[in-house]
Structures are given as structure tokens and as C-alpha cells.
Amino acid sequence: MxxxxxxxxxxxxxGTQSEKLIEQYQLKHLSTGDxxxxxxxxxxELGLLAKSYMDKGDLVPDEVTINMLKSExxxxxxxxxxxxxxxxRTTPQAEAxxxxxxxxxxxxxxxxxxxxxxxxxKTRLLERGKTSGRSDDTDPAIIQTRIDNYNRETAPVKDFxxxxxxxxxxxxxxxxxxxxxxLFAAIDAL
Ligand code: ADP
Numbered sequence: 001m002x003x004x005x006x007x008x009x010x011x012x013x014x015g016t017q018s019e020k021l022i023e024q025y026q027l028k029h030l031s032t033g034d035x036x037x038x039x040x041x042x043x044x045e046l047g048l049l050a051k052s053y054m055d056k057g058d059l060v061p062d063e064v065t066i067n068m069l070k071s072e073x074x075x076x077x078x079x080x081x082x083x084x085x086x087x088x089r090t091t092p093q094a095e096a097x098x099x100x101x102x103x104x105x106x107x108x109x110x111x112x113x114x115x116x117x118x119x120x121x122k123t124r125l126l127e128r129g130k131t132s133g134r135s136d137d138t139d140p141a142i143i144q145t146r147i148d149n150y151n152r153e154t155a156p157v158k159d160f161x162x163x164x165x166x167x168x169x170x171x172x173x174x175x176x177x178x179x180x181x182x183l184f185a186a187i188d189a190l
Contacts, residue, residue: 001106002027002081004187005088005097005161008114009150010143011121011128012172013179017114018085020180025187028079030072032065032087037134057136057145059089059153066096073100081109090153094160109190111161112183114172118147 002025006014015031022029036054039047046068053060069087076082088094101107116124122143129137136142161167168186172179 001079001109002187002190003101003106003108004081004083005108005111006083006085006114007111007157008172009116009118009121009154010146011124012114012116013124013176014085014114016176017180017183018083020176021083021183021187024184025081027081027083028076029083029085030069030087031085032060032069032089033085035068035072036060054136055142057142057149059149062090062092062096065089066093069093069097070100073104084108088157088160091157091160094157108161108164108166110187111158111167112186113158113167113169114179115169116172120173121147 004021004025004027006018006021008014015034018029018031021027036047036050040051040054041047046064049064050060059065065087073082084097088097098107122140125137125143126140128134136146158167170179170182170186174182
């Protein structure tokens, strides 16, 4: 199985690049942000809970996020591989993911970490906020909270995969196509 963690700060281009990777490698896309937003739209209990954190730019608690991811994995017993987008976002989530995959007899193949500097992220997110309908993309203070949370809680997840020799850092500045080619090259070299 090919199991990819597509990693990076908010606005790094994970969603955009996920679409290219899914098409190229026939992977099942698991985006925790998308799943939370679908639950908010459907007004489920999980959605209501997640919204209270997301609106502020905070992370949804690990236990909630991990249980949700577990049930999404169970819904796809025949997948050829997965692309994890926006997950894991904390070290406990990364540990839980390793266990979940191990119980299926598989593991993470590679973490692709998109690197984009902070000012560029803010510009991209505010630009996206004009059309995305995402309230967390329109308020500069909420964007700053998300970036701060990324730096504090999420960036250390890179060390977790580096310790397993699975981290590949990818320059996230350039055209969409250029970045896609960098990602393909890293995967094809596996
Ligand atoms: P972005 O990458 O632009 O921040 P996402 O769509 O991945 O957007 O996530 C939006 C929000 O959903 C996050 O700010 C956070 O509140 C919540 N979220 C998504 N994934 C996770 C996760 N793995 N753990 C905790 N919260 C999450």
C-alpha cells in the first residue's frame, strides 16, 4: 500500500495537491478538515462540537479527531492506499495513526511536508477567504491563531516521521504544476 501524509501549515496547498496525487496514484483521500466541514453542514453532533474549535482557529481535541479518522478508515477496507491531508496534526495523532495502520498490516510510506513562509500563507488564506465561504479564512486574527497552533502543536509531527526516516521536505513555493512534479518525484523515488 502507498500511504502518504501530506503535511504543511494552513494555506500550504495540501487540498490542491491532494487532488493531483489521488488522480495519479488512485488513493483514497482523507481530509479531516473536509470531514469536519461536512459534519458541520449536516448539523451532526460531531459537527457542532468541531465548529466550536474551528471557528476560533483551534484544533479539535485529539480523542474526537482520532475516533473520527478511525471510523473513516474502517469505511474503506479495500483502498489501495490513503492520502492523509490535515492529519496527523499532533504527535498523539501520529502515534494513533501508526497503531491504526499497523492493525491493518500496513504503515505510512512517506510524509511530504510542504514548506511555505508565513507571509505567503497569510496572503493565500485571505485570498482563499474571498471565495471559499470559510469563515476561518477571512479574519486575520483567526489565521494567526491557526499559524501559531501549527508552529506549536503540529510542526513537531515532522520530527516523529523524521525519526522513522520518512520525512521529505518539499518546497511549496512555485506554480501548482511545479509543486505537483516535486511531489511525484519524491513518491516515485520510494
Ligand atoms: P487548513 O489546512 O487550511 O488549516 P483544514 O481544512 O485542514 O484547513 O482544517 C480546518 C480546521 O479543522 C483546523 O483549523 C482545525 O480546527 C480542524 N482540524 C482539521 N484537522 C484536524 C486535526 N487533525 N486535528 C484537530 N483539528 C483539526
